[in-house]
Amino acid sequence: MNLSAAAHPGFLSPTGVEITFVLIGLATLGAALLTVTTRQLVHAALWLVVALGGLAVEYLLLTAEFIAWVQVLIYVGSVVVLLLFGLMLTKAPIGRSPDADSENRLVALGVALAAAAALVWVVVDAFRTTWVDLHGVAQGSSHATGESLFRHWVLPFEALSVLLLAALVGAIVLSRRDAGSPGGATTGAGSPADSATGKEQS
Amino acid sequence: MHLAYPAVLAVLLFCVGLYGVLARRNAILVLMSVELMLNAVNLNLVAFDVWLRDTVHAGQALTLFTITIAAAEIGLGLAIVLLVFRHRGSSDVDRLTGLAEPHGGPGAPHAPDASDATPTPAADDEKAEASA
Known part of the structure; x- marks a missing residue:
């Protein structure tokens, strides 16, 4: 920069x-x-x-x-x-x-620095003379976003709700505790993931 | 505003997340780094949407979709991490070598790895018989 x-x-x-x-x-x-x-x-x-x-x-x-x-x-x-x-x-x-980082930290640092250098060079070279006009009507107001979302993006929006439902069912299935006990009670670790995914669903 | 500011910030955040994904050992910290990378992409989408003045607001709609998919991903990812923790007693990603090559590796003394590795020669034998 x-x-x-x-x-x-x-x-x-x-x-x-x-x-x-x-x-x-x-x-x-x-x-x-x-x-x-x-x-x-x-x-x-x-x-x-x-x-x-x-x-x-x-x-x-x-x-x-x-x-x-x-x-x-x-x-x-x-x-x-x-x-x-x-x-x-x-x-x-x-x-x-003490073991929060793995042994290949230096390799990861090298990869990240190389990627950062290459991408910053490319991005700065490409958008050096580009300006964003922030004046005028707000681009992302709730009115504009809602209008475009429910006028042009209704089908992806509904498909996304199906995806969220699939994620909800998947999280429930994954965190069921029926591997050891045949009862299959959904207790303990299952609850936070399920409740949070359900919260996204609503 | 200059477009280089959000673009460079997004690039740097993405590379910070890339470092975290590669260098962290705890699986939940890896998930946090993935969130950082997704947020860098979101910042790019919003900045380019505002720059292009898109009439259908493709960038902002895609940002909303990315946020939703990230929420679903973090729910499923945490469910998988908790399942792995319940089975193995550890959520370190470099100890989960059950799908690694059978010879060598730091996860060799684990019992589930041994039971995972044993069916492989039998399957190879079956394949050899089928091909013969």
Whole structure:
């Protein structure tokens, strides 16, 4: 980002929205880095909340307000809670766990840095002179999103509800405890995944 | 706003998620990194939708669909992780070598791996007999 800032004069006079976007983007990126590098498993889930909330603010800055609130509701409200339940049910250690990263961390770092360098180069080279016009009517208001969703995207929307139903049934089947006991009681670990998937369904 | 800002942020978030998927050992942390990668894609979709001023709002509709599919994916993924944890007593992805090559590997002393590995020669024998 800084490299391209020196190359193009358009970057030297940022607007307020751009400054806010970059600052929140830095916070989001830092929280994401902490999510993948911290050795405390519960803290990783909490840093993920910061990263996803920062992304919701970025959506608001891009005038996609309905997406932003859906992001807050589903990701911060449900997915992170589900991940925390998963951490608890798999008896994740509280405090620092020394084996949170595997041995191929250096290889993963190399792959990620190479991918980041290549993609940043390509993206900056491609969109160096492209501007997004954020003025005028909001692109992602609830009115516009709902109208396009139920006018042009009704069939995918309904297909998606079938997919959610399949995921609900799949989660129930996977977490049934009838492997050892022939009764097949759905207790314990099955409940959080099922209830959360059911929440998405409604 | 410059389009390079959201694009570069999405690229960096994707690569952070890529590092997490490759480097983490706990399966739930791998799922968190997958969520980061999906969110990077969502940011790209929203940014390009706003840039192109799409009349049917394909980018935002696809973002909503991606969020829903990610929620379904995390539910199913956690159900699978809990099932694996219940069977193996561990959710470390580099110990789940039941489908690995039979010779060598760090998961060799596990009992389920041995029982998984034993039917393979019998199946090979059957295949050899069938082909003969």
